[in-house]
Amino acid sequence: MIKKLTSTAVLFFLLASVSSAFAEEKSYKITAADRNRVLLDSGQWVRLIGIDMGSLHSAKKSASIFSNEINQFLRTLNGKTAYLEFDPAYASSGNTERGELLAYVFYLTPSGGIDFSRMRGAAATQVLVAEGFQQNAQGQVQVKMTPHIKIMLNAELLQKGYGRVDASKPLRYMRDLQLAESEAQIDKAGIWE
Numbered sequence: 001m002i003k004k005l006t007s008t009a010v011l012f013f014l015l016a017s018v019s020s021a022f023a024e025e026k027s028y029k030i031t032a033a034d035r036n037r038v039l040l041d042s043g044q045w046v047r048l049i050g051i052d053m054g055s056l057h058s059a060k061k062s063a064s065i066f067s068n069e070i071n072q073f074l075r076t077l078n079g080k081t082a083y084l085e086f087d088p089a090y091a092s093s094g095n096t097e098r099g100e101l102l103a104y105v106f107y108l109t110p111s112g113g114i115d116f117s118r119m120r121g122a123a124a125t126q127v128l129v130a131e132g133f134q135q136n137a138q139g140q141v142q143v144k145m146t147p148h149i150k151i152m153l154n155a156e157l158l159q160k161g162y163g164r165v166d167a168s169k170p171l172r173y174m175r176d177l178q179l180a181e182s183e184a185q186i187d188k189a190g191i192w193e
Contacts, residue, residue: 025083030107033074035067036163038105038153040082045100048154049087050177053163060193069190070162080107083150089169104154104173111147123155123176155180161190 028040036053038046056066084103095101111126128145135141155176157163161184165177185192 025085028082028084030077030080030082030105033071033077035070035074036157037100038074038077038082045098046084046103046105047096047100048105048157049090049102050104050154050166050171050173051157051163052166053157056162056191066162066190070157073160073162077107077153080109082107082153087169087172089171104152106150106152108148108150111149123152123159123180125150152176159183159189161185161187161192164191 028042030038031041032039036048036051038048040046053070056063056070083106084101085106086101086103090102108127108129127148127150129148131144131146133141133143152173155173158165158177158180165174165181167174171177184190
């Protein structure tokens with residue numbers, strides 16, 4: 001009985017410590033996305049802050065081609081777990097005139113096959129996610145942990161060249177957003193072709 005209680009206590013400690021990064025964050029599922037907005041399973045639209053996707057075109061691609069590329073990428077996010085982070089720069093105006101939240105959107109994706117070296121700072125963070133537990137033959141509880149990457153969608157769109165940094169307000173992640181835009185310029189990605 002004591003062994004079973006100890007195993008249970010260890011399991012709760014592990015789950016609490018692993019999920020502490022998300023403890024104060026509410027998770028959502030992305031159900032749709034449209035250019036610089038995502039729709040959450042709560043029914044709330046969220047506009048991505050720090051990114052200007054006004055007129056997207058390059059010498060090689062028209063606005064409609066960019067629109068198709070962006071929509072194709074955004075469709076891959078449907079069903080992903082997302083977390084919101086708000087910026088003090090928008091504290092007084094946390095919503096747009098259409099009722100959209102203004103936030104950074106982070107989503108989780110399994111880390112297999114992702115080149116993490118290209119993502120720096122707050123744009124991407126490696127995390128372990130508890131995906132369940134089981135009891136082995138000796139009665140020990142084992143937690144199945146899988147590596148994931150928590151990616152800032154705002155910066156990822158900039159890194160793909162799908163917009164420019166909106167520097168109209170001093171944002172918490174301005175440096176990360178500018179770095180993502182610089183990488184797109186160096187790589188001649190998206191609008192920087």
